[in-house]
Amino acid sequence: MAxxxxxxHEWIDLEGETATVGITDFAQGQLGDIVFVELPDVGAxxxxxxxxxxxxxxxxxxxxxxxxxxxxxxxxxxxEDDPALVNSSPEDDGWxxxxxxxxxxxxxxxxxxxxxxxxxxxx
Amino acid sequence: MxxxxxxxxxxxxxxxxxxxxxxxxxxxxxxxxxxxxxYEGIVVEHNWTRDQAGLFDVSHMGQLxxxxxxxxxxxxxxxxxxxxxxxxxxTRYSLLxxxxxxxxxxxxxxxxxxxxxxxxxxxxxxxxxxxAYYLVVNGAMKWDDIAHLREHLDDDVTLxxxxxxxxxxxxxxxxxxxxxxxxxxxxxxxxFMDSVVHDFxxxxxxxxxxxxxxxxxxxxxxxxxxxxxxxxxxxxxxEVRPIGLGARDSLRLEAGLPLYGxxxxxxxxxxxxxxxFALTKKRREEGGWMGHEAVAKVLANGPAxxxxxxxxxxxxxAREGALVYLGDKQVGRVTSxxxxxxxxxxxxxxxxxxxxxxEGADLEVEVRKKRLPxxxxxxxFVPHRYHRGK
Numbered sequence: 001m002a003x004x005x006x007x008x009h010e011w012i013d014l015e016g017e018t019a020t021v022g023i024t025d026f027a028q029g030q031l032g033d034i035v036f037v038e039l040p041d042v043g044a045x046x047x048x049x050x051x052x053x054x055x056x057x058x059x060x061x062x063x064x065x066x067x068x069x070x071x072x073x074x075x076x077x078x079x080e081d082d083p084a085l086v087n088s089s090p091e092d093d094g095w096x097x098x099x100x101x102x103x104x105x106x107x108x109x110x111x112x113x114x115x116x117x118x119x120x121x122x123x
Numbered sequence: 124m125x126x127x128x129x130x131x132x133x134x135x136x137x138x139x140x141x142x143x144x145x146x147x148x149x150x151x152x153x154x155x156x157x158x159x160x161x162y163e164g165i166v167v168e169h170n171w172t173r174d175q176a177g178l179f180d181v182s183h184m185g186q187l188x189x190x191x192x193x194x195x196x197x198x199x200x201x202x203x204x205x206x207x208x209x210x211x212x213x214t215r216y217s218l219l220x221x222x223x224x225x226x227x228x229x230x231x232x233x234x235x236x237x238x239x240x241x242x243x244x245x246x247x248x249x250x251x252x253x254x255a256y257y258l259v260v261n262g263a264m265k266w267d268d269i270a271h272l273r274e275h276l277d278d279d280v281t282l283x284x285x286x287x288x289x290x291x292x293x294x295x296x297x298x299x300x301x302x303x304x305x306x307x308x309x310x311x312x313x314x315f316m317d318s319v320v321h322d323f324x325x326x327x328x329x330x331x332x333x334x335x336x337x338x339x340x341x342x343x344x345x346x347x348x349x350x351x352x353x354x355x356x357x358x359x360x361x362e363v364r365p366i367g368l369g370a371r372d373s374l375r376l377e378a379g380l381p382l383y384g385x386x387x388x389x390x391x392x393x394x395x396x397x398x399x400f401a402l403t404k405k406r407r408e409e410g411g412w413m414g415h416e417a418v419a420k421v422l423a424n425g426p427a428x429x430x431x432x433x434x435x436x437x438x439x440x441a442r443e444g445a446l447v448y449l450g451d452k453q454v455g456r457v458t459s460x461x462x463x464x465x466x467x468x469x470x471x472x473x474x475x476x477x478x479x480x481x482e483g484a485d486l487e488v489e490v491r492k493k494r495l496p497x498x499x500x501x502x503x504f505v506p507h508r509y510h511r512g513k
Contacts, residue, residue: 032369033166035462035469036438038491054491056440058165058462059369083438 004107005116010067011091014101021067022095023086026120031057034086039075039097046072046099048106053096055086070100137182138289138347142354146365154262156183158368165369169464172336172374176295177366178357185265186288186344187258188235191280194254201275202232203393203412205403211236211251214316214331218393218401219268224417225389226396227271228264233257233318233331257329261383289350294340296508297362302341305356310341315509326353332510335371337378337503339510376470377463379432379502385443386430386458386472392418395426395474428455429480432502433471433488435495440469441488447473447497448487454479457488465505475499
């Protein structure tokens, strides 16, 4: 399984044709206490770079963009009862949704963990 | 861009800037300054303030002194509250009014007229010194306020911008316990909205029992050069931790306290804003203050809308700008909203058509094209716990 990162601070685990998407530890740290996550509907078709989810912290609402184009096949229902999972386990239990990948070419230009780490260090 | 513009655009730093950074604060631009939005996290800091005591740096706010024999009557031309009857050492919430009945700013005014002790040997009796009023105004509005006051106050009164002072707010149920340990017998007799001057060693402080969280607490004006030492002294107490702007906002929202520029503006009048308590009864009737004519009309006819609280169902917060509906009809707009850490649910303030601005009215708020059920709720959302004495 390969993990990719975007410069919008999302991570993507690619397993076969399915990608699991979440926000990074860096992102959750910036957002602060997360009180609500609005996830896309299962079956929704999302487009790379367009709104896919919304994260609400105490302070503000932030858009989460789809890192790839495809169809949402599953959402993390645990976030409904416990949105703070995004703070406590952003890159594991706090995943957002799973999606099909319609164009693997979109993976080009995404970062691996080493590149993402130096990207964050430069911020 | 010219050099001059660069200077203007540059964020200013507050006296405690490096202190905040050492405490691990995340700094953000606010009201023209770099300010601490949070240290540990908004929810932890919010809850700490409700349970213990939080120290807030509010040095961005404007501290002004208006002095002169005619200071009270001059201020009464611009503020709708009774200033002349405000006793020395007492503080009141008031509004700087626009001619159109809108609100230019909200502020705290304290009668700071000093008592001069008599001297038996010299044969002088105790007497009141120069008449003085201490004003604390919003940071983002202070330059406009100063210009407005300078334009309208008579030349016989003097306006001083005390920009050499910092302002710290110690807020929470254990604020008094902690402050008492730092400086003994200073606040013992103080109740909510009392204000004293106190020389703490060589630091000339003004301590006012007031705040913006709904909790008991104090606002301490201190010369900027001593601000860091005072902050360290206070934070050395076991009950006290530094708290950022993020929690300040969620605390004041729970306390039902309006935020200037959001819940009250030049386009909202005090009646619609539900700040009628700031219009002293006699002065409502007699007028003589800027904006009275317009406000009197609203008082006579009733406002079209009123600022109310909203309890929102579910967990999705409604933010400033969200529209409020009854069926298909838009009946209001949210002016500030967020997630209440104390109640663990979303709450908001909104201006709602007067017919629906009744506690319990069932409405809907639209957030990202979804309708959320919302009920008009009593404010404060979390009860105030001011120290009013016996």
